[in-house]
Amino acid sequence: MTADGTGRPASRQAPPLVIESAVGGRAVLVFSGELEAHAVGPLEEKLGDPRLRDAAEWELRMHGLTRLDLPCAYALLRAATVRDTPAVLHVRGAHRGVRRSLREAGLDTVATFEG
Incomplete structure (x- = not known):
C-alpha cells in the first residue's frame, strides 16, 4: 500500500483538481476523486493559481468528484x-x-447548478 492509503502508486493517481483551461476570462476546473479535509491546503494552493484570479467565470466540472468535505467546499467558496x-x-x-x-457551504448563493 502506498503512503496515500489507496494502494495505487501516487504517480498514477489523478489529481483531484485540474485547471483544464483559463482563457478569455473563463476557466474550466475539472474535479475528480475525493476532496477531504486533509486536502484543503493543496486545494487552496491550486485555487490560488494566477490564471483563476484573472478569470471572471469558472466552470466547475464535478462529474468525477465522488466526495467533497465541507472544509474543501468552503475553500472553493473563499x-x-x-x-x-x-x-x-x-x-x-x-x-x-x-x-x-x-x-x-453556501455556494448555491453564488453558483448555478446543472446536471
Missing part, C-alpha cells in the same frame, strides 16, 4: 468570492452528496 470581483460559478455534473456539501 477562492471564488474573496477577490475584487467574485467569480461567476457554474457547477456541472455534481453528484448528490457533493451538491449537498456545496450548498451547506
